[in-house]
Amino acid sequence: MILVRDVFxxxxxxxxxxxxxxxxxxxxxxxxxxxxxxxxxxTDLVGPYYTLVMxxxxxxxxxxxxxxxxxMGDPGFHALYQKFTPLVDSGxxxxxxxxxx
Numbered sequence: 001m002i003l004v005r006d007v008f009x010x011x012x013x014x015x016x017x018x019x020x021x022x023x024x025x026x027x028x029x030x031x032x033x034x035x036x037x038x039x040x041x042x043t044d045l046v047g048p049y050y051t052l053v054m055x056x057x058x059x060x061x062x063x064x065x066x067x068x069x070x071x072m073g074d075p076g077f078h079a080l081y082q083k084f085t086p087l088v089d090s091g092x093x094x095x096x097x098x099x100x101x
Contacts, residue, residue, distance in 0.1 A: 001098040002058055008091040010050040015043055018052055021084045025077060034071035057098070064095075 010018050022041055029035030035056065044051040058064035071077045 002060060002064060003096045003098050004056045004058065004064055005094040005096070006054045006091060007094065008052045008054075009048060009089045010052055010087055011089055012050060014087040015050050015052065018084060018087045019043070021080055021087070022052070022054065025080045025084070028074070028076050028080065029071055032070060032074050032077070034067055034074065034077065061095070 008018070019041065022039075026035065026038045026041075030038055037057075040055040042053040042055070056064070056067075058067060072081075
């Protein structure tokens with residue numbers, strides 16, 4: 001199982017707007033099957049201001065890639081992504097293997 005963390009540094013004061021767009025994206029992802037379970041969204045309490053983190057899990061990289069293709073191929077998702085990108089200054093992705101204990 002893998003954990004994918006997409007970390008976004010938002011433009012100053014745009015956290016509410018970004019959260020609203022991600023809520024729409026999560027609903028669309030659930031309807032289309034691109035996100036079988038909704039992503040977990042977190043915002044900063046300390047550290048760099050206006051940070052938004054989206055966490056998703058998948059069985060492996062190939063499953064994650066297939067889910068991404070479903071989402072990115074959907075015109076509705078693409079339209080919402082176009083609403084989100086102007087709110088972002090920068091971002092990066094982290095992918096981890098979840099270790100069972």
